[in-house]
Amino acid sequence: MVVADERAMVGLLGSGDALLRQLEESLDADIHVRGNRITLRGGAGEVALAERALRELLTLQESGSVLDADAVRRTVSMLTDAATTPAPTAAESPAAVLGLNIVSRRGRVIRPKTLNQKRYVDAIDEHTIVFGIGPAGTGKTYLAMAKAVQSLQAKQVNRIILTRPAVEAGERLGFLPGTLSDKIDPYLRPLYDALHDMLDPESIPRLMASGTIEVAPLAYMRGRTLNDAFIILDEAQNTTPEQMKMFLTRLGFGSKIVVTGDVTQVDLPGGQRSGLQVVRDILADVEDVAFPQLTSSDVVRHRLVGRIVEAYEQWDADHDEAAPDRQDRGPLGGRRGDRSAGADRSSGAGR
Template sequence: MVADERQMMGLLGSRDSLLRLLEDGLAADIHVRGNRVTLKGAAADVALAERTISELLALQESGSVITPDTVRRTIGMLAAPAGAGADPAAESPSAVLGLNILSRRGRTIRPKTVNQKRYVDAIDAHTIVFGIGPAGTGKTYLAMAKAVQALQAKQVTRIILTRPAVEAGERLGFLPGTLSDKIDPYLRPLYDALHDMLDPESIPRLMAAGTIEVAPLAYMRGRSLNDAFIILDEAQNTTPEQMKMFLTRLGFGSKIVVTGDVTQVDLPGGQRSGLQVVREILADLDDVAFSVLTSGDVVRHRLVGHIVDAYERWDKQNNPAAPDEQPRRLGRPTRRSDASAAHRTPARGPQEPTR
């Protein structure tokens, strides 16, 4: 029995669109008459349907609006087996999907999967957090939201965003303009996320004051970063030496979040990624956490998760690497003759780009 008529309308959706999703996703038969919901079927199916409806109602009570995506994710969370040592209350759909990180102009940023909530909780609980997972899992976006939240709560005095300036399999050549113009294309994803979370008019002012700094990784050397929330994005494109350099910039009152996807390494010459090495080195350190996200945590178009899975299957079939060998990227493998030829080629001065 749903006491509130508005809650019932929110549960069923416009023209019963959410009710149809519930019927498609659950094995139990759902019958609605007035404010009463009746469930029929096997005991396990009825129990799952009852929990799903209860969680959706709890989400509504917390102020969330139920959407088709909310319904699908709630069913998926409840149907999935609980992880070892998981807290059922802390990882229930209402706790995960109802956790508000940041709100701006009526839009709320929140985790959408259990692994995303674990990632957010790890950021709260640890000084250094590594978010590792495929594209679209919200690694950088959630870290940015936590950084803005910490700045607004005066837990830190500045946000520092950085990423290595490595080209993704293409050579862009010499870029025109000032130094800022040259590095902007590499840092554009970080600017895009900032514009989602802050008023665009305030960003130039905050950057001019040094409250927000966006810079390539090379600019971090020699610095000690105090009272800052520091995010290293695309960390799979760091070398082990660069990763060590970056982590040792940590100052008092600061927090570091490192994000990356170890299956998308763009380092030249088959170099091993610093993000792969660091897990072997820091795995046993206190106050350091590794959060792993999977294709099930993709929050872009649902097809993105299927694409990630398809590429993983293809890689396993065509590139059976040894366990201690870094995953190889798709495309033509680098031959020894190519690498040696690169070393023999004399360095040339700046050239005009081909027109």
């Protein structure tokens, strides 16, 4: 294949041909470059995969993205997965996924990094209520926040409402020191952190003071009707079925709801059933409601996080098979998904 644009070739190869070496390590085909011509050698399947990867990277570069090692790794991964699953549409090609810009601030662009993340973002565009379910680090809350900021900037909504259940505090909120804001801030901090990534920090206090952005515990939603708002419920696995029903029925005209959570990390006391665990059965056939699923392969924090999630899932599966009477137990002896039993808690929205 021939790359006519010299700058495109330089971007494709990377500094010191680093991206070229990464491509050769990721693919079974040999890649040789002379001038503006790229020659591929290997089996027919390997050569076809390598050519597709190169074309996707060139297309991604043409869309304005700067190629890096992460883009190469994710492009090859998506193409490899596509070989064993139904062929994705043109809108789900690696270039379309990695080139979708949601929010930009000071040269930094927030975009999906996996096919499932792209489907999650598309579901938010296409449905009024979306449930983003998946393990820590898959970008559930972060991408929802980016879509909320995008909607606000495009004047599709008048305000953003961010909420979380303060389950760990329970009835002890009144005994914690400080004002009410001081008491609930630790539970809402991840939402503030994401906001600071997407908006000028100087503008956030002004937007919050005017009510354009509201961050509040779930209990504050009771009795309200929320019109013309983008509403995000985070850590929804810590809602009861009654709380989930209360929250969803706050939906007003011109609003959109995104609910995020990880059903394997439930903190509810006394073995209460999570509202996020039952809502799919209740709303599965309701029109304009979507349930995009994210998995450990969509983890976009440190690569080790994805491996940790997979290792825990495999440990649970192996021990459930070996001891059926312990099917509700997690890897540290507590109930599965119970963070108080020792499982690590996500410190914020997955990126």
